Amino acid sequence: MRLTRTLLPVMKESPADAQIISHKLMLRAGLVRQTAAGIYAWLPLGLRVLRNIERIVREEQDRAGAIELLMPTLQSADLWRESGRYDAYGPEMLRIRDRHEREMLFGPTNEEMVTAIFRDAARSYRDLPRILYHIQWKFRDEVRPRFGVMRGREFLMKDAYSFDMDEAGARHSYNRMFVAYLNTFARMGLRAIPMQADTGPIGGDLSHEFIVLAETGESEVFYHANWERPAALRHVDFDDVAGLRSIVSGYTADYAATDEKRDAAREAGAGDALRQSRGVEVGHIFYFGTKYSSAMGLKVQAKDGSEVVPQMGSYGIGVSRLVGAIIEASHDDAGIVWPDAVAPYAVGLVNMRADDAACATAADDLYARLRTAGVETLYDDRDERGGAKFATMDLIGLPWQMVVGPKGLAKGVVELKRRATGERHELAVDDAVARIAQA
Amino acid sequence: MRLTRTLLPVMKESPADAQIISHKLMLRAGLVRQTAAGIYAWLPLGLRVLRNIERIVREEQDRAGAIELLMPTLQSADLWRESGRYDAYGPEMLRIRDRHEREMLFGPTNEEMVTAIFRDAARSYRDLPRILYHIQWKFRDEVRPRFGVMRGREFLMKDAYSFDMDEAGARHSYNRMFVAYLNTFARMGLRAIPMQADTGPIGGDLSHEFIVLAETGESEVFYHANWERPAALRHVDFDDVAGLRSIVSGYTADYAATDEKRDAAREAGAGDALRQSRGVEVGHIFYFGTKYSSAMGLKVQAKDGSEVVPQMGSYGIGVSRLVGAIIEASHDDAGIVWPDAVAPYAVGLVNMRADDAACATAADDLYARLRTAGVETLYDDRDERGGAKFATMDLIGLPWQMVVGPKGLAKGVVELKRRATGERHELAVDDAVARIAQA
Numbered sequence: 001m002r003l004t005r006t007l008l009p010v011m012k013e014s015p016a017d018a019q020i021i022s023h024k025l026m027l028r029a030g031l032v033r034q035t036a037a038g039i040y041a042w043l044p045l046g047l048r049v050l051r052n053i054e055r056i057v058r059e060e061q062d063r064a065g066a067i068e069l070l071m072p073t074l075q076s077a078d079l080w081r082e083s084g085r086y087d088a089y090g091p092e093m094l095r096i097r098d099r100h101e102r103e104m105l106f107g108p109t110n111e112e113m114v115t116a117i118f119r120d121a122a123r124s125y126r127d128l129p130r131i132l133y134h135i136q137w138k139f140r141d142e143v144r145p146r147f148g149v150m151r152g153r154e155f156l157m158k159d160a161y162s163f164d165m166d167e168a169g170a171r172h173s174y175n176r177m178f179v180a181y182l183n184t185f186a187r188m189g190l191r192a193i194p195m196q197a198d199t200g201p202i203g204g205d206l207s208h209e210f211i212v213l214a215e216t217g218e219s220e221v222f223y224h225a226n227w228e229r230p231a232a233l234r235h236v237d238f239d240d241v242a243g244l245r246s247i248v249s250g251y252t253a254d255y256a257a258t259d260e261k262r263d264a265a266r267e268a269g270a271g272d273a274l275r276q277s278r279g280v281e282v283g284h285i286f287y288f289g290t291k292y293s294s295a296m297g298l299k300v301q302a303k304d305g306s307e308v309v310p311q312m313g314s315y316g317i318g319v320s321r322l323v324g325a326i327i328e329a330s331h332d333d334a335g336i337v338w339p340d341a342v343a344p345y346a347v348g349l350v351n352m353r354a355d356d357a358a359c360a361t362a363a364d365d366l367y368a369r370l371r372t373a374g375v376e377t378l379y380d381d382r383d384e385r386g387g388a389k390f391a392t393m394d395l396i397g398l399p400w401q402m403v404v405g406p407k408g409l410a411k412g413v414v415e416l417k418r419r420a421t422g423e424r425h426e427l428a429v430d431d432a433v434a435r436i437a438q439a
Numbered sequence: 440m441r442l443t444r445t446l447l448p449v450m451k452e453s454p455a456d457a458q459i460i461s462h463k464l465m466l467r468a469g470l471v472r473q474t475a476a477g478i479y480a481w482l483p484l485g486l487r488v489l490r491n492i493e494r495i496v497r498e499e500q501d502r503a504g505a506i507e508l509l510m511p512t513l514q515s516a517d518l519w520r521e522s523g524r525y526d527a528y529g530p531e532m533l534r535i536r537d538r539h540e541r542e543m544l545f546g547p548t549n550e551e552m553v554t555a556i557f558r559d560a561a562r563s564y565r566d567l568p569r570i571l572y573h574i575q576w577k578f579r580d581e582v583r584p585r586f587g588v589m590r591g592r593e594f595l596m597k598d599a600y601s602f603d604m605d606e607a608g609a610r611h612s613y614n615r616m617f618v619a620y621l622n623t624f625a626r627m628g629l630r631a632i633p634m635q636a637d638t639g640p641i642g643g644d645l646s647h648e649f650i651v652l653a654e655t656g657e658s659e660v661f662y663h664a665n666w667e668r669p670a671a672l673r674h675v676d677f678d679d680v681a682g683l684r685s686i687v688s689g690y691t692a693d694y695a696a697t698d699e700k701r702d703a704a705r706e707a708g709a710g711d712a713l714r715q716s717r718g719v720e721v722g723h724i725f726y727f728g729t730k731y732s733s734a735m736g737l738k739v740q741a742k743d744g745s746e747v748v749p750q751m752g753s754y755g756i757g758v759s760r761l762v763g764a765i766i767e768a769s770h771d772d773a774g775i776v777w778p779d780a781v782a783p784y785a786v787g788l789v790n791m792r793a794d795d796a797a798c799a800t801a802a803d804d805l806y807a808r809l810r811t812a813g814v815e816t817l818y819d820d821r822d823e824r825g826g827a828k829f830a831t832m833d834l835i836g837l838p839w840q841m842v843v844g845p846k847g848l849a850k851g852v853v854e855l856k857r858r859a860t861g862e863r864h865e866l867a868v869d870d871a872v873a874r875i876a877q878a
Contacts (some may be wrong), residue, residue: 137576
């Protein structure tokens with residue numbers, strides 16, 4: 001994409017109302033703009049990051065055997081009366097009346113709706129187990145929205161729901177999502193720590209939050225130093241019940257808990273290895289048995305002809321919040337440092353001297369070559385000084401910068417800079433394109 | 440995807456409340472389920488079609504030079520007061536109050552919001568021209584929602600907005616979208632006819648609707664028989680002002696008008712070639728000058744230092760409605776006949792005899808081969824009679840069916856059926872896979 005053809009309104013100064021670094025950088029780098037309290041528009045660069053995160057979440061859900069569908073944003077109040085949550089849910093639920101005075105709401109979560117859909121579709125044990133998920137905008141009417149997309153009101157969430165014939169099956173579904181989540185976050189370059197957590201308004205008796213360490217996080221967290229090892233992707237067979245169980249046991253062997261779930265004995269056991277920090281919740285999984293299936297009359301026929309009330313769980317990932325969480329975890333004084341997997345473009349191509357015809361021709365040619373090689377490129381072809389272009393590139397944090405200037409051209413080279421390390425190398429044009437195409 | 444692992448609740452009978460064929464077939468084929476009046480959940484098969492349509496729309500918007508962003512579903516009433524439309528818009532606008540009694544609305548369209556975003560981002564002629572688009576859920580509170588997703592309340596729409604320095608530029612942006620729309624619909628196998636139309640609540644003085652002929656359409660339409668030629672994809676240079684203008688002139692030379700815009704003289708000119716039918720609106724484009732930019736104070740600096748109020752247009756495509764429109768245009772007595780470009784899977788693999796071990800092994804093997812070849816395959820591995828499986832495959836309308844049965848296996852062949860024509864061929868296994876992989 002040529003910068004002269006897109007919309008990238010970067011700002012030199014931090015807006016006064018942004019308190020945390022990710023919020024400041026998202027505004028300065030032109031990723032989002034607030035359109036109402038806690039509600040954001042995603043500008044072109046921000047949308048590309050959001051889509052990359054969404055794609056990774058989707059791929060890992062699919063890999064774990066979950067099935068994608070898409071439920072609407074608006075729900076009928078009657079559905080929530082079936083579970084008893086319509087009156088129980090607090091003022092965070094946005095209640096709406098339509099032109100016929102029917103009571104509706106903007107969905108904050110979808111346990112009721114997915115239970116109704118599954119109740120309509122499933123007849124027997126042949127239709128189970130299933131994990132259904134969707135990636136859809138939700139609304140929670142936070143009393144004081146802040147921290148940008150980290151605690152906004154309209155947010156993009158992946159929520160999955162499992163249906164099993166018995167508790168053993170439900171625990172396997174829970175383990176599927178547990179491992180899928182670790183892989184999902186690892187692919188984004190995040191170390192997310194699963195911590196036993198309260199179940200809150202979802203209910204149930206087993207729950208883990210996945211928490212990314214960040215000084216600006218909303219929760220205080222306690223964990224064993226072993227969790228400071230970098231996250232690694234696990235290649236697993238998601239149908240292997242025992243194998244998955246042992247992976248989850250391994251992961252939960254090291255102590256990690258939020259403030260509400262601290263365990264004095266385990267903390268004493270950790271000794272010097274106990275760490276305290278703050279964290280941002282990026283995922284939350286729940287096993288809640290038949291809470292919704294019982295209340296809403298979901299039953300299926302077992303193999304022996306008897307009726308069974310399916311066991312359920314639900315599994316959320318904060319897709320839009322992850323954009324902020326990744327920036328909290330990956331930035332420096334100059335701006336954002338995107339992990340390759342979620343970066344809006346792989347490389348920023350900078351023509352240092354827009355007024356130099358040879359530079360412009362060489363940069364145009366490089367842009368064409370990079371596109372031919374399938375490299376997602378943002379080409380700063382603006383009529384601006386080199387310094388302003390470098391500052392923009394550092395701010396928006398693309399993993400690579402390729403710089404075309406008159407001195408290099410005279411030698412037949414361009415400069416390649418790795419944003420994360422600041423390392424710079426001069427490379428022949430062909431080598432520079434090949435280097436990035438292979439990255 | 441194995442059918443035993445997904446959610447495909449097909450129905451034998453048409454639901455009583457569905458009046459038109461696309462609505463009946465979408466329910467019967469398990470594409471959608473209604474969750475409230477005029478609000479639908481997209482089940483896995485339907486979502487795949489919706490995503491394919493969305494992808495084609497996105498690719499053609501990008502090709503025409505439009506830039507994607509994503510605006511939120513909820514908007515502030517104050518934004519709409521700036522244009523004067525908050526009070527002018529009728530009861531189709533879903534008005535909402537949040538917990539602080541702030542007036543909000545679920546966006547039915549985004550002229551105001553995109554104008555505010557562009558006002559914040561653009562400073563000078565260097566920032567124009569731009570066409571910004573998003574693909575987002577909208578809400579219009581139809582008094583009597585019906586016809587399934589064709590006239591639902593929550594619907595997915597692509598809406599684009601152009602900003603130009605002068606009228607000539609705006610007309611070129613209009614022509615970009617005009618030609619992009621023809622290509623978009625042609626790729627979906629649709630003949631969409633551009634017709635001069637009223638501008639309605641959007642305003643402005645130049646507008647075309649893109650209408651697909653269908654007996655169940657909501658509008659009466661009149662057109663020259665030349666429009667009955669199949670649609671063809673045009674490879675064009677979208678930056679070529681004169682070239683695009685002449686393409687649009689060519690397309691509008693043949694008469695076509697909705698009921699409100701009939702032209703007696705041109706109808707007389709068409710003579711025997713005049714046709715009358717009904718149609719479904721799948722796209723609508725508007726040029727409305729400075730209506731929103733003036734009202735909302737959007738100004739940019741021209742090259743000579745003067746202030747210019749940009750010229751605007753807006754351009755909508757009904758993405759979710761297209762699912763219904765395509766079915767209206769492409770079905771037979773047995774069910775849906777998906778055009779290849781939007782089909783949820785390229786092929787349905789049917790094991791005719793689930794109780795025959797050799798058939799099951801051969802079908803499993805074919806499934807693996809098709810996946811390896813990158814062919815999107817729905818594998819009916821259920822323990823059901825062959826007849827039920829064939830009926831399901833015809834109903835859900837995948838372009839190809841590949842049937843594995845004991846007689847064929849004995850000869851080393853499988854049967855390949857083209858859904859659209861009913862043609863069947865017996866092919867050696869390797870040839871059958873290759874045939875579909877090349878389709």
